[in-house]
Amino acid sequence: MGRTPVLRFDSLEDPLLHYALGKAALLSAALTLAACASSGTGSSAARGSPDRLSRSEITQSNASTAYELISRLRPNWLRATRVGSISGGASRTETIMVYLDSQRLEDINALKTISAGGIQSAEWIDKTRIAVVLRDAPIGPVAGAILLKTQ
Numbered sequence: 001m002g003r004t005p006v007l008r009f010d011s012l013e014d015p016l017l018h019y020a021l022g023k024a025a026l027l028s029a030a031l032t033l034a035a036c037a038s039s040g041t042g043s044s045a046a047r048g049s050p051d052r053l054s055r056s057e058i059t060q061s062n063a064s065t066a067y068e069l070i071s072r073l074r075p076n077w078l079r080a081t082r083v084g085s086i087s088g089g090a091s092r093t094e095t096i097m098v099y100l101d102s103q104r105l106e107d108i109n110a111l112k113t114i115s116a117g118g119i120q121s122a123e124w125i126d127k128t129r130i131a132v133v134l135r136d137a138p139i140g141p142v143a144g145a146i147l148l149k150t151q
Helices: 015-039 055-061 066-073 108-113
Strands: 095-100 121-126 142-149
Touching: 055 066, 055 121, 066 108, 066 121, 095 108
Parallel strands: 095 142
Antiparallel strands: 121 142
């Protein structure tokens, strides 16, 4: 049988040693990340897009209202931030707009009256895309819009 070659290093300053240790560290880090990713309860691939909710995600959530659905699966959609004035005026909270089948609703409280079971999909439109996606984008501080589709 053949003998397995053994690497010998002359000193800790040997470039080959640094290369081998660097490769070992990268492999160790990659294996650790893979183990962490596979042990999580919900990966982003299984969960889908952070800006969309699919029908399967909606069904699996067992939520009763649209508000409950979004607060469980995409809570960031419900977080409006406060914005201040450069000139030192009063700060205001950004508005979160809500649409049901292209009809604008009053505010996010309307989500509490919509049955989650009838929703086919939901989408988050952030403030940078609102003017392009929505025809009636308001003037003023807007965090984004939640678009619900039932048809």
